[in-house]
Each structure stands twice: as C-alpha cells, then as structure tokens.
Amino acid sequence: MNWIIWLGAVLVLVILYMIFKIGNLVGLVKGKKDEEFSISWNNINAYLFMAFMVFGLIGFFWYSFAYFSDYDPPVASIHGKITDDLFWLTMWVTVIAFTLIFIVMFWFTFAYRYDKSRKAVFFADNTKLELVWTVVPAIVLALLILKGLSVWSDITSPASKDAVVVEMVGQQFLWMARYPGTKDKELGHHNYKLIDASNEFGLDLTDKNSFDDFKSLELHIPVNKEILMKIRAKDVLHSVFLPHFRVKMDAVPGVQTHFKFTATKTTAEMREELNNPKFNYEMACTEVCGRGHFSMKFPVVVDTEEDYNKWLASQQSWLSQNPEYMKYVPAELKEAAMIKAGIPLDNAVTVQTAAIK
C-alpha cells in the first residue's frame, strides 16, 4: 500500500517536469533575454491552478468516499451518536461551501489570467453583494451553533442520581480506576498527602466510604447505564480519551472533573459488528504529560449488566488487599471497616497485632 507515496511522488514529478521542460533554468546563469513579462509562463501557472483544483478535488472526494470507513471509529455511546450527527451535518455544510469556493476561486484565476487585449474591471464594492455574503454565513453558522449548544448542554448537564460512578486517576504514565465498592456505592475521601507506594489513591481511611472502594486496572462498565466518570490526576495534566464513546475530559491535579455518558454496545457486540474478534475498547491520554504520554493505554470493557455484576462481585476491596492499612482506621470504625472491606472477622486479631507492631 505504498501507492499513496507513489501518487505524491508522481504528482511532484509531473510538476517538476512541466516546469523544467518549458522553463529554461540555464537562463538564470547565462543572463537572460530581458523580456518583461512572459505570457506563456502566465498561462502555464493558470493551467497548473486548474489542474490542481481538478485533481485536488477528485483526490479528496475519491479518497474520502473510498477509505473513510478506515478513519471513522465506530460510535458506541448515546451522546456520541448525536455529536457525530452534528459533525456530519457540519461536514456537509462546510464541504459544499468549500467545494464551491474552491472551484470558483481557481476558476477565476484561470479565466481571468492576463490578456493584453483586456482591461480589468474597476469593481471596488457592492454593498448588496457584501451584505448577502455576510448574512448567509451568519445564518448557517447560527443554525450550527443552536444545534451545538443544545447538544452541549445535554452532555454537560448533571448526571442522574443512580449513575454508575467510577473514578479515573491519571499519573505518569498510567491510569487507575477506582470503584466505590458494592456496599455503599460512594467513593471515599482521598488526600494526596496520604499517597504512598501502596496507597496509590491516597485513600483517607478515616472516611467509612473508603472501606469497600476497590482498584481496577481495567475499566469495566455496564452497557446502557449512565456512567459518571470522575477524573483527577496525581502529578501533571492528563486527559481521559475514549474515542469510541466520544468522551474526552482533562485530568487536573487539585481539581476534580467529570464526564457522564452511556455506552450502547458491549465489547462482544462491537466485535460482532466489526467482524473483528480481537476488537477492544481503549482509553488514551490526550494531554501531553511526558515521556510515556503516547503509551498511557487503559483497557476498557463494556459488559452486559449481568456480566458487570458478576465482575463487581469478584472484585476485592482495596483495604482487604492491604490489611496493614487497618491501622489508619479509627478504632471505633474498625469492625465496620472489616465487614465492609470483606476482611474475615477471625483475621481481626492478626490485623490488630500487626497494627500494633
């Protein structure tokens, strides 16, 4: 598939050839005849503009129609469908405008190329014409804006109460997901000063909501349920990008951002649709964050509700995986913590003694 390169190379060669064939570069060195203005060169340039216009447009339309599916990531979210529609509407409007102006402009350069026998027309202004081409784009843009603003306000409106909450945390150079846990469905507080090698989220264990929070290195979300993604970063700016869901939101240290969306196709459904059994949703980082920016991949799995619940049930709370952190839990909450975190109570003694040491 190196043909594109060839096409480009051939195009360049053709131009070179035309210029060299007719042009006489030697004249430059030898000192040339003093012709003031070369009509033949003028015509060549005019024809080249025409050729550029025709081949350029043909290339553009042909490539776009023939290959566009390669560049159009399938959409799998509710709002994504709507923004895609708006994208395509804008595309049609602008491509039509672009094509017309492009043709007209290059046609003019060609049609009105220099001709000794002609004099240019002294045409300095025309209020009516100018009014038209101010007002018409204004109206078209107004329509696009109206549509855009209504979509935008839907996307940014507050999430519903029963949305599935997931927290995404960015750091150099990986993502982590934190789920609020199955018992309280609330994310516990966090504080960056509590971060250490094991407590990567900076979980604040004096908050009882943190006991059942769990960490995941894959983003699992249920299909057709609203997801509220809360986003933060630990070190520098990052940005959550889920290309198939048309989701993008910066991760900012010290600030919490969020994005809500609803996935419409499970990973399995998408594999079937694309006829690609290896397909996976992916999450990327789109705010430059350093050396590993280009590789901050986070796997994303969209499950059916059933599978999702199964997956949820199989996850262990962070506290149960790091029982030594029980020592940070206030004494009066210790028992509740163990129940919520799913630490068997008969372990209590060992945990307590560990804490004392």
Added chain:
Amino acid sequence: MATLDVHHQTEIQHHDDHGHDHEHHGNFWTTYIFSEDHKVIAKQFLLTGMAWALIGGVLSVLFRLQLGFPEANLSWLKPILGGWLDSNGKIDPEFYLALVTMHGTIMVFFVLTAGLSGTFSNFLIPLQIGARDMASGFMNMLSYWFFFLSSAVMFVSLFISTGPAAGGWVIYPPLSALPQAIPGSGLGMTMWLVSMALFIVSSLLGSINYITTVINMRTVGMSFSKLPLTIWAFFLTAVIGILSFPVLFSAALLLIFDRSFGTSFYLSDIYIAGEALPNQGGSPILFQHLFWFLGHPEVYIVLLPALGITSEIIATNSRKPIFGYKAMVGSMLFIAILSFVVWAHHMFVTGMNPFLGSVFTLLTLIIAVPSAVKIFNYVTTLWQGNIRFTPAMLFSIGLVSFFLTGGITGIFLGNSAVDIQLHDTYFVVAHFHLVMGSASFFGMMAGVYHWFPKMFGRMMDEKLGYLHFWLTFVGVYLVFFPMHYIGIAGFPRRYYSWTAFETFSGFADLNMLVSVAAIITLAAQFVFLFNFIYNIFRGKHAPANPWNATTLEWTTPRLPGHGNWPGEIPTVYRWPYDYSKPGSKEDFIPQHIPFSETPESNLPSENDQIKLELGGVGTKH
C-alpha cells in the same frame, strides 16, 4: 547578512522631523549592526526569521521521520543528535516532545511573529505612509536586539544536556513547572521563559513604534481611509500585540515564581517522584486562561500581517482595486476585537463551567463570519481581473486557499460538542497549520518576492519562484490535508508513536506520505534560499516600480537611503487601489498623483476634490 545592502550614507544630511540628531557618519557597526534605519532593521528581522524558519523546519522533519518511519535506524544522525538517539538509532521519546515544543515555539513566535511582522511592519510602514523612518529609530533598534537576545537564549537552550523545554509550545503547568516530570522542565524551561520575556519586550517596543508611527507620521493627505490594507493590518496587529503580550508576561511571571520561588499559583495537590509537594491552592487552569488570552490573539498577530500583504499583492497583480476596502478594514477590526473574547475555545474539555463553554462557542463561531467575508472579497477581487502570476501572486493565492481550507475546520472545532472528540487530535494540528502556519508562511513568502526589489534593488528569478511555489503549495497540502483523516480517527497530538493502541494503529501509509511530503517541502525551500541569496548579489537591477503598483514605496529611488525620499515626501491624493480605472491610459494611478492631473478618469466625486487639492498643496508650502 544585512551587510549585503549598502547604503551610502555619509553624504546624507538628515533633518529629523522631531528634532534629535543622529550621527550619520556610519561606520560598519552603526550602519549594519546597530542601525536605526527601519529598512536595515527590517532586513535583520527577515534574515533572523529565515534562519529560524530553517531550524524550525529541520526540527519538524526530525519528528516526522519518527512518525513516518518508526522502524528506521537514524544512527546516521548521531553526529547531530548525539545522546538523543538510543542504541537502535531511535529518537528518545522525551527528545521527541522537545522537538515538537521547540518547533511550535520557534515557528509561532520567532518566524511568524518576529520574522513576519518585524520584517514587513518595519519595512513597509514608513515607506507606505510616507515617513522618513519610524517614530523612534532607537527603540526600533532595541526591539531587534531584544529579539536577537531572546533568539540567542532559545538557541542555546537547544544544546543543553537536559534538553530544551518539552511541555508543548503552550507550556501548561504542572508539566512545565516540575523538572521531576520531564527533564526539559529544568534549565531548558527556565531558558524558554527568559527568552520569552525578552521576546515580549521586543514585541512591545516594536508595537509601540508601529502604532505611533502610523498615527503620527503619515505624510500629507494620507488619511486613514487612504491607508493601504497592509498598514491597516500591521497597525491592528500592533494594537493586538500591546493588549495581549503583557498577559503572557503575567502568566510567565507567575510560572517563574512557581518554579523558582515555591509559590503555588498553578500547583496544587501534586504527588510526583515518590513525594507529595507542599504546594496547595493553585490552579493549573488559571494558567491556561492567561495563556490563551494571549494565545488566541497571537494567532491573529501571526495571520493579519499576512492578510494585509496578500490584499496588496492580489489587488496589484489582478490589476483591480481590492474588492470591498471598507469591508476588509471592518472585518480586520472586528476580528481584532473578537479575538480577545474567544480564548476559552481552547479549553472546552478542561472541566470549566459548561455555561462558559456555551458562551465561547457562540463567540467563536461569530468570528468565522468576518473570516468568510475576507475570503469572498479576495475571490471577488480576482473576478474580471487581468491576473499576472508573479511568484508573489502565486503565494497570495496559495494563502487564500489555505485560509479557506483551514478556516472551514475551525467551524468544527468552535462547536464545543464536536470539539470533544477532535480536541488535541491531529484534526487540530491540520486546522492551525493550514489556517495559521501555512497561510502566514505563504504571506511572508509573498511579501519577500514582492518587496525584494525594494529591499535589495534587484529582481528575484521568477521561474525559480514558480518552482518554489508549486513544490511548496502541493507539498503543504500533502502534509496537512491527510492529518484531517488521522484526526477524525482520533489520533492524539504529540504522540511519539501510534503503535501502542489498536485504535490508532492503522495509519502507517498516511503518516509515511505526510513525512515524505514534509521532506520534499523542506527541500523546496532551498530553491528559494538559492534564489534569494544569489539575486541579492547577481539579480537583474530592479526598475523603480517593477509591478506597476500604486503605493508610495515605489516612488522612492531604486535603493532608498536613510530618509527614504530624496527631496520632499510625496503628498497623497487618492486611495491605493486605483487600478484599471476607466478612462485612464495606464492601468494604475499611484497614490501621489493628484486628481487634477487625471481628469480623464476621475469619478464625479473626485472632481470635487481637485479644489481641495490645490488648497492643500498651497498651505503646505
């Protein structure tokens, strides 16, 4: 290289309008190095800008090699890149980011701001408004030397061991504030900030001078409604510069304090390199607001001079008045004002208040209207013209084409809902390289081809100009057009490699095409360099008015000395676009020809002005 142009100045006795005495027995230093002559300073800006353009271009080819040929072994570049290549001959990912950052900084500030505005504002403002020089030659000289210092600092930063700044040309903190996050944020970033502070001083000195000159030093008769569009563009550019660069300065100053003195303007809640930093209460978003308050106007600082230059060239070479002079001025004015209230369209997905997002969507798309008006006016200027394709004209038409192509994609990006997907992808890269980068670069080239005869008294070779144009024009489209597709597919900017993701792994062909085109385009610039340098020495002598243009600079001698006009400065009687006026024998009437001398072509209203003219001339003596 300003030494190439020799003005014999020892004989000139200069009487300044505003009464301070210059020493004109110029030795080498005062004539070429610390010159206060606007034409020499313009050439200094041009040559420095060209040197930077070459450096910026080479940097871009380096990172395009990485993207287009990820497998390639670049060990042959070892002598230049040294430790930035690993043992397999691959560019280091951090160096990749440094390349991208430096390319952006260099192109935006050093080439397209200083190189473009600095060159042509300096060269054309006095010549086209009929002034002996800038309001303050000394400040003008300082402006260049601050730019030079700024350049020197930035240039040195390319070679330090931790590398130059690498956080993107927008230098968002915390990345740019923390050397732990990326080595480029150490000394390299400090130098970036120092360099930029110097640059801001240079830019302010320049802008103050341009505005003062345009307002106070126009020749008799040169009212604002008779100003060439170039001057309008430079004037508005300078106004925008004065209003926006101080804000960049404030942003940079706060960043300097965060970096070096431990304050927390932009930093909060950071845990990095195994350590929780003490900074609390800062906001990285605050930086983005301050930066883009400059950043967006800056893109117009880059573009407007190019638009002014092309307006002039298109009218001259179509042998027609520019269509809708008032609308052209009006839309530039409107753009200049609106450019201050759209900045947050760069920040739709930073989590800022969604209502603000709506406001900025609205304002952003409004700015597309005057842009569209400008395109329509250019196209209509071509209509029924008698077009001569000089190299300058070719580049001007190229500019309009890029402005159209890139402006269209702004309509996608300005719509916040659509921008969610496109932000920080190659779609944005394609957008701004066409509408700003390439368009302004073409404006600069057009300007060089058009005013070369006035700058150096000689002609450039037209055929080499054609070759340069066609290679560059097609090359630029081949580089940036494919980026739209890659961007729509979601491929993010500033990625060292696309292979880490399945979603983005399918663009090897296009990326290779882009890289090849980039190399060819860069190579084509050497055609220009040859043409430029060779003809400074060997070019055909230029006639006084090679393009049959109407503006005042063509009434000066072939190589104007200090003071520009021997004898009196011409008086201006008419607007600069009397091309192909019905009734007139010639197809152009220069600005200094009174209506009383052209009864055959005067419009009725102009006949009325003849009386005024006589009066005007009378009082002048």
Added chain:
Amino acid sequence: MNEAIDFKIVEEPKKPLAMNPKKFGMWLFMASIFILFMAFTSAYIVRRAEGNWQLFELPKQFLFSTVVIVLSSVTMQLTYWSVKKELTQRVKPMILITFILGIVFLFLQWLGWEEMVGQSVHLVGNPSGSFLYIITGLHGAHIISAIAFLLIVLHKAFQNKFDSVQIEICTTYWHFLGVLWLYLFVFLTLLR
C-alpha cells in the same frame, strides 16, 4: 556593491502632528502596563473564586503609602507647571521632593511587606499572600523605573536643561503609576 544613490533631503515643513510621537509612545507603554495589571487582578479574581483563600489584614502601611504617592503626584504636577511657566528655579526642588516621596513610598511598601511577614503571610504559601507580594512588587518595580526617569530629568535640570516634553512625559508616567496604585489599593481592599 555601492549602488545606493546619494541624495540630499530637503527639510520638511513641520506637519501638524496629532501628538508628539514620544508622548504617544508613552501612552501606549502605559496601556501595556495597564493590561499587565489587569491580567494580574483578573487572575486574582478567578483564583479567589475557587475558594481555599486565606484571609489576612491588608497592612496599614499601604494606606500611608497611598497618601504619599498622591502627594508625590501633586509635587510632580507642580514641577510640570513650573516648567511650563518657566519658573526654572522651582523645578529642581520640586523634582527633588517628588524623588524623595517616591523613595518614601517604596520604603512604606517595604514596611508593608514586613508587616505581612509579621502576620506570617509569606510569598510562599496560600496564593492570596503570593498575589499580594507579586502585585505590589511589580508595581514597586515600575515605581523604580519612574524614579530612574526622574533622575534623568533631575540630572538635566542640574545642567539647566529643561526639556518640557520629557518632563511632561515623566509627569504623565508618574501620575499613571499613582492612579494605578490607587486602583490596586482599592481593589485589594475590597477583594480580600
């Protein structure tokens, strides 16, 4: 390469200019300083609105310095009038007084900073304090530049040269910095 034509420039009749270019340039310079401080105060507002904003008393020295700078504006204006009326013997003392008042202003600002340190408000810490240091510091830096300008004028005055345009520009700049401080003072008092 010696191809430029030698020519003599005929002296121009002076054109009625809209404004002296230097004066005009000073106005533009002041505009850019104004923008600079607008940027800082806007940043201050934006940041303050985000909460986590430490409150402390504005040092009372700033009130005194406000009085001083207003006084210095008066003496500066008197300088200008003296030049205008060609009362040259009054120019030197007036400049001198203005100069001293400028130094006193800076000294009071310094005391203000010490007072802030006394309240444990340091440059490094909550942005509310950092902003105050930066804004007052940057204003002080501009006052220093104005004092330098004043010294140039003073130097000339001692040589009995009175460039009325230069003194007018200096006066304008001085007033501008005074008004700028008034704005900053009111701003900082109202938006704690």
